[in-house]
Amino acid sequence: MFSRCRSSLFICMCLLLAGCQREKRDVRPSPTELAVYGNAAKQSTLRPGGPVSPQPVVTNPHNGSGYDISEGQRLYSWYNCNGCHANGGGGIGPPLIKQQWIYGGQPANIFDTIVKGRPNGMPAWGDRIPEYQIWQLVAYVRSMNGHQPTSATPVRPDSIETNPQNLRNRTSGETK
Amino acid sequence: MSWYARAAKLVCFAAFMATLAFCTADVQSVVDPVGPQSGKIAGLWWFFFWLLGAIFLLVMLAALWTLTRPNRGFGQEPLEATHQISEETQNRTRRVVTGATIATVVILFVLIVASVGTGKGISELRNKEGGLTIEVMGIQWWWQITYQTSDSSLGVTTANEIHIPVGRPVQIRGLANDVIHSFWVPNLHGKADLIPSRVNTLWIQADKPGVYRGQCAEFCGLQHAHMIIYVVAETPDKFRVWYDRQLQPAAPPSDPVTQRGQQVFMNNACVYCHQIRGTDAAGQNGPDLTHFGSRLGIAANTVPNTPGNLGGWIADPQSTKPGNHMATIAVNSSDMQPLIDYLESLK
Numbered sequence: 159m160f161s162r163c164r165s166s167l168f169i170c171m172c173l174l175l176a177g178c179q180r181e182k183r184d185v186r187p188s189p190t191e192l193a194v195y196g197n198a199a200k201q202s203t204l205r206p207g208g209p210v211s212p213q214p215v216v217t218n219p220h221n222g223s224g225y226d227i228s229e230g231q232r233l234y235s236w237y238n239c240n241g242c243h244a245n246g247g248g249g250i251g252p253p254l255i256k257q258q259w260i261y262g263g264q265p266a267n268i269f270d271t272i273v274k275g276r277p278n279g280m281p282a283w284g285d286r287i288p289e290y291q292i293w294q295l296v297a298y299v300r301s302m303n304g305h306q307p308t309s310a311t312p313v314r315p316d317s318i319e320t321n322p323q324n325l326r327n328r329t330s331g332e333t334k
Numbered sequence: 335m336s337w338y339a340r341a342a343k344l345v346c347f348a349a350f351m352a353t354l355a356f357c358t359a360d361v362q363s364v365v366d367p368v369g370p371q372s373g374k375i376a377g378l379w380w381f382f383f384w385l386l387g388a389i390f391l392l393v394m395l396a397a398l399w400t401l402t403r404p405n406r407g408f409g410q411e412p413l414e415a416t417h418q419i420s421e422e423t424q425n426r427t428r429r430v431v432t433g434a435t436i437a438t439v440v441i442l443f444v445l446i447v448a449s450v451g452t453g454k455g456i457s458e459l460r461n462k463e464g465g466l467t468i469e470v471m472g473i474q475w476w477w478q479i480t481y482q483t484s485d486s487s488l489g490v491t492t493a494n495e496i497h498i499p500v501g502r503p504v505q506i507r508g509l510a511n512d513v514i515h516s517f518w519v520p521n522l523h524g525k526a527d528l529i530p531s532r533v534n535t536l537w538i539q540a541d542k543p544g545v546y547r548g549q550c551a552e553f554c555g556l557q558h559a560h561m562i563i564y565v566v567a568e569t570p571d572k573f574r575v576w577y578d579r580q581l582q583p584a585a586p587p588s589d590p591v592t593q594r595g596q597q598v599f600m601n602n603a604c605v606y607c608h609q610i611r612g613t614d615a616a617g618q619n620g621p622d623l624t625h626f627g628s629r630l631g632i633a634a635n636t637v638p639n640t641p642g643n644l645g646g647w648i649a650d651p652q653s654t655k656p657g658n659h660m661a662t663i664a665v666n667s668s669d670m671q672p673l674i675d676y677l678e679s680l681k
Contacts, residue, residue: 186652189662236619237606288603288661290662
């Protein structure tokens with residue numbers, strides 16, 4: 159009886175420790191960490207010629223990190239992604255909460271889309287913002303579809319939703 | 335006098351002098367007031383200090399005095415069970431306890447009256463005519479400063495540094511954009527919490543020109559300790575000159591090096607977060623850099639504004655201020671000096 163108690167306690171402790179992974183963060187990212195963009199993903203397995211040699215799978219270094227997903231969430235509005243994609247539902251641009259992806263929904267595909275841009279309006283960000291931030295955005299976009307562990311997905315943004323502009327107009331006597 | 339009594343006296347004296355020295359330090363000090371608001375607060379502080387210090391001394395003396403009473407021996411002190419206090423002793427005890435209770439209540443009331451009176455005195459400062467209203471917004475981890483006027487074209491947005499004219503009451507409207515911050519410049523006023531979706535107002539006035547350091551006083555995350563603000567109090571003429579300069583958009587770069595620096599700025603991620611009025615850079619996420627070169631510090635005054643510190647800050651912001659939200663971008667080594675020169679030229 160006692161030993162069963164002890165072993166279940168041990169399992170619980172292990173689970174707790176495993177939960178710590180979501181808080182792992184790289185506090186000093188290098189601006190030139192990964193030089194993979196341009197060929198991170200293949201959109202199709204079709205190719206001319208002989209047998210296909212297996213491609214190395216590019217994985218998101220920030221996968222499953224709660225910190226990086228919430229950073230991605232912050233950057234999503236800082237870099238005005240929500241200007242076209244709204245909060246994932248789409249508008250001017252296609253929705254991001256979906257099962258069908260025009261250019262592929264794997265992390266490497268989304269990375270490529272952000273880096274190189276796509277026809278009909280998606281700008282290329284590759285030479286504008288650092289790659290670690292692109293991966294953070296990828297992590298956040300993937301989390302919209304439930305492709306991140308729930309332990310790492312934020313239920314709400316770190317910041318409180320306020321709109322100082324509205325507040326200013328509402329409470330200020332001086333400005334109109 | 336024995337040697338240890340002499341040593342004890344010396345230690346007490348040293349501690350007293352150290353306390354006085356601490357109290358007269360003028361950087362970010364409550365007891366070095368430069369305006370009517372902080373003057374009243376400092377007055378209250380010293381009133382509490384002397385009154386409560388005197389009470390502390392009296393209580394300690396009374397405690398010591400009881401130790402000096404002679405021991406009357408076991409024979410004269412009967413055991414508790416059979417001990418009968420004389421009528422006279424009982425009356426005296428009752429008088430002493432009643433007196434001490436009344437004195438405590440009266441002293442507490444005096445403190446309340448002094449405290450409420452100070453609060454009322456502070457709230458009396460109001461703007462008379464042509465007032466200056468400054469909006470201070472706390473953001474993780476810097477301050478956005480907006481001078482508000484009835485004519486919006488005469489408003490000015492800057493960061494981490496408030497300039498005010500001496501002798502004029504200034505209204506501070508405090509807001510927050512993410513979490514709760516607190517605006518505290520001890521030489522000018524007490525604290526005011528900046529709360530999201532609320533406006534907290536306070537009035538400050540500086541009577542002496544100088545640079546007064548303030549800090550966020552409500553824990554707000556990783557870099558709470560490096561969220562520093564300077565209030566620069568100037569003569570009205572100097573303030574006018576500064577304000578007119580701030581109204582101007584950034585001057586276009588004149589020499590090839592700073593022109594190259596501007597190109598580097600415009601072609602990098604800088605523009606997504608920073609605004610430089612008069613150029614295409616219109617980002618709203620980070621501090622306005624229109625007159626960056628005239629500011630005292632970098633990264634919410636974490637380090638002084640020097641070309642070397644600026645280079646370090648751009649190349650590796652996480653080293654100067656770990657956890658901050660500035661992106662670590664790759665700038666070519668040949669582009670770094672033009673970029674620094676350009677930003678420092680934005681006077």
